[in-house]
Amino acid sequence: MEEHVCPWWLGYALASPLRRIGQEPASILAPWVSQGMIVLEPGCGMGFFSIPLARLVGASGRVVCVDLQAKMLAGMERRARRAGLSNRIEARQCAADSLKVEDLDGTVDLALAFAVAHEVPNPDRFFGELHAALKPGGRLILAEPTHVSAEQFDRTLQRAAACGFGPPAPVAIRRSRAVVMER
Ligand SMILES: C[S@@+](CC[C@H](N)C(=O)[O-])C[C@H]1O[C@@H](n2cnc3c(N)ncnc32)[C@H](O)[C@@H]1O
16 A cells, blocks of 8 residues: 555645535435434545535534544534534544544444545554444445555455455445445
């Protein structure tokens, strides 16, 4: 896996409404998210998926957004405030080699790792932490941009499987390689 981290200023482009052409968050996420869920989003960036996730979990749900970069989280929190959803979204800054989410162990219904797995330096720890955070039967949606090769994506799936995730089922998301896996 690469260890290149997306520069914070690219966060603005990633959160642009233009990205909805082909990657409409609500329609991608709606089949997997319901009211009251606890969702964990590692590598949330500036919140392109976080804000729609917060809408989908409703007032009784919660979205925990974790990112390495304070500027990404600040952009996400700004968008959450504007949308009036700050009370459902928690922002956490993590370390490169740990999401620091031990307090969530066994409580998360869904994790969304979108375009982040190829950036983490320690994928075994990354998938191990996500696996531990999920409830039994909880799901991980893993999506990578198509600049991540099919071979690299396969290697990523093997690391996830080694951490205990079940067989990957493909999810159709444009300009992405994406699967859903159960804990
Ligand atoms: C390409 S961006 C994708 C952002 C968002 N998921 C999206 O699709 O708009 C990757 C994000 O992952 C974050 N990131 C990179 N390495 C990370 C790590 N080890 N732990 C948590 N976040 C990380 C980056 O700071 C960046 O915000």
